[in-house]
Amino acid sequence: DAKTTQPPSMDCAEGRAANLPCNHSTISGNEYVYWYRQIHSQGPQYIIHGLKNNETNEMASLIITEDRKSSTLILPHATLRDTAVYYCIVRINFGNEKLTFGTGTRLTIIP
Amino acid sequence: GAVVSQHPSRVICKSGTSVKIECRSLDFQATTMFWYRQFPKQSLMLMATSNEGSKATYEQGVEKDKFLINHASLTLSTLTVTSAHPEDSSFYICSARDPAGVTDTQYFGPGTRLTVL
Numbered sequence: 001d002a003k004t005t006q007p008p009s010m011d012c013a014e015g016r017a018a019n020l021p022c023n024h025s026t027i028s029g030n031e032y033v034y035w036y037r038q039i040h041s042q043g044p045q046y047i048i049h050g051l052k053n054n055e056t057n058e059m060a061s062l063i064i065t066e067d068r069k070s071s072t073l074i075l076p077h078a079t080l081r082d083t084a085v086y087y088c089i090v091r092i093n094f095g096n097e098k099l100t101f102g103t104g105t106r107l108t109i110i111p
Numbered sequence: 112g113a114v115v116s117q118h119p120s121r122v123i124c125k126s127g128t129s130v131k132i133e134c135r136s137l138d139f140q141a142t143t144m145f146w147y148r149q150f151p152k153q154s155l156m157l158m159a160t161s162n163e164g165s166k167a168t169y170e171q172g173v174e175k176d177k178f179l180i181n182h183a184s185l186t187l188s189t190l191t192v193t194s195a196h197p198e199d200s201s202f203y204i205c206s207a208r209d210p211a212g213v214t215d216t217q218y219f220g221p222g223t224r225l226t227v228l
Contacts, residue, residue, distance in 0.1 A: 034216065043115075043204045043219035044155065087154075098145065099206075099217055101155040 003027070004088045009106040018075040020105050022088030025069040032093045033064060035073045037084040038104070044087065047073065051093075083109045113139045113209045117220035124195055125228055131191045132223045134205030140185035141207035145217060146178075149202040161188045195227045 005023040012018040024033065034049040048055055048062045050071075055062045061074040075082055087104040091097050114137040124130050134144055142163050147155040159180050160168045167180035179191040188207075192199055202224050206217040 036219075038155075041202070041222070041224070043117075043206070043222045046216050046218060049216065098157055098160065100157070101147075103154055 003090045003100070004102055006086070006088055006102065006105045008103065009108070011108050011110055012075075012078050013110050014080060015077055018078040018082065018107060018109070020073040020075075020086050020088075020107065021070065022073070023070045024088070024090050027068050027090050028092075030092055031090045033062065033068075033071050034089045034091055034099070035060070035062065036087045036089065036099075036101075037082075038087070039081075039084045044101075047086075049093070078107075078109045080109050080111065083107060113137075113207070113218040115205065115207050115218050115220040117205055117223050119223060120221060121224045121226075123226045123228065126196050127194055129191055129193045130195055130225060131189055132203055132205075132225075134188045134190070134207065134220055136186045136207040136209070136218075139207075139209045139211065141188075142185060142210060143208045144182060144188040145206045145208075146180060146188075146190050147204045147206070149204060149222075155204060158190075192225065195225070197227045200225055200227045 032049050032051050035047040036044040038044045048060050050062045064071045085104040085106050087101050116135045118133045144161040146158045148158050149155045157170050158173045161180045161182040163182045163185050169175045182188040202222050204222040206219040208217050
């Protein structure tokens with residue numbers, strides 16, 4: 001069962017903010033929203049996660065709607081090195097709860 | 112963030128041989144490690160969950176006798192692909208959970224590309 005829905009691909013101009021949407025309309029109250037990215041031929045990289053409040057770290061910002069049915073990952077000033085597949089995952093945040101990867105969004109940063 | 116390494120990064124072997132891949136957590140102790148497989152142009156698929164000192168838990172459809180997992184210490188898990196065949200050629204990625212970290216999330220290794228001739 002697909003827990004998240006993401007657009008298959010997006011382009012963004014270098015230097016602009018990249019906004020990646022994710023729908024998770026069936027999210028449970030105890031599930032967090034996680035974002036990972038995978039640059040070609042590398043292992044996934046953790047970006048950020050949140051429950052219901054907006055979150056920001058050195059890599060990105062995560063905006064979660066009040067009803068928690070969707071979220072947006074924001075890369076404030078995209079660079080060419082941000083070209084990757086971005087995965088939005090919902091997961092209970094405890095123990096050995098596994099990560100289930102969907103197909104993600106292939107983000108291409110255009111020079 | 113926490114660092115996870117894998118060795119080797121790339122391996123080519125003949126059909127019928129066995130290949131061992133190591134996954135290490137370099138700066139934290141990982142009671143749980145995960146092994147994924149990724150075929151070209153596809154997403155990561157979880158193969159098994161490896162717990163230190165106990166038997167691994169395999170996902171449905173993954174042969175435990177073919178993909179042997181050993182998690183003998185808090186910083187090392189190994190995946191051995193036994194009697195490898197060309198259809199086992201794939202990108203194998205491990206991750207390790209850092210329970211003491213701020214995020215309690217999984218950190219991934221760089222992956223091992225296996226080619227079976």
